[in-house]
Amino acid sequence: MHNVRRSSGHALRAGHDSLALGVPESVPGTIFALAVTGGIEMRPREGRTILFGRNSDDVHVCVGADDRGVSRQHGVLLCEDNRWWVRNTGRLPIRLPGSRLLFHGEDPVPLTAGYSPLFVRGARNRDHLLEVYVASTAGDRPTARHLDPTQPPRLWRLAPDERAVLTVLGQRYLRHEAHPQPLTWRQTAEALAELFPAAGWTAKRVEHHVVAVRTRLSRDGVAGLTREEVGEPVGNALNDNLLRELMLSTTLIPPDLALLDHP
Structure with missing residues (x-):
């Protein structure tokens, strides 16, 4: 030794x-x-x-x-x-x-x-x-729970418009692209306008929906969704953190990309 x-x-x-x-x-x-x-x-x-x-x-x-x-x-x-x-x-x-x-x-x-x-x-x-x-206690070996029901992930509730916006915004993440980034508000609005011509999508409306979801999840304890937490310059950090949380929780999954082909 x-x-x-x-x-x-x-x-x-x-x-x-x-x-x-x-x-x-x-x-x-x-x-x-x-x-x-x-x-x-x-x-x-x-x-x-x-x-x-x-x-x-x-x-x-x-x-x-x-x-x-x-x-x-x-x-x-x-x-x-x-x-x-x-x-x-x-x-x-x-x-x-x-x-x-x-x-x-x-x-x-x-x-x-x-x-x-x-x-x-x-x-x-x-x-x-x-x-x-x-070790925090005298015995830290977890009890085997082979037959216990699987604990489901916490799914975040999204309204139909919110799901559509976030699927388009985060499509690069859902495609598992290397080093993905969210689309811009304008790019997201333009893609939604092609999918739903009569819905009147604008960059401002896209931003409103995404900010609403970020605020809701932040209040429920998800970190990294406010400017105060991330600090300046913010860049894409807030939307990046949001999309990663939605994917890790399986709220958004790759099959959601079907929306882009069949709205």
């Missing part, structure tokens, strides 16, 4: 079950960190650290062993103020849950209790998974 691993932690073997399946009975605050080569379990104590990166001799968890885009010591998990944090010490960013990027030199980010997948960026757009689990 390498010198850096002589700590108060316990090694996790390569091939260990994914931490997404939960962890065994543990002291609250115990952290588990796992990559394909193995990992470590460590109880919380002020000042304790877990190093991860490419050089197995210098880290507790080896990540991206064959990828020179990963730094030899790419990051650290540290216990401070009775919680665990992640800091980037490498050249390339670490992608955190919620698609947040953590760069070298930025303040450490606190880890929430439970499961957190971290993706270490490497060369040629490779991403290397580092699974992290912070």
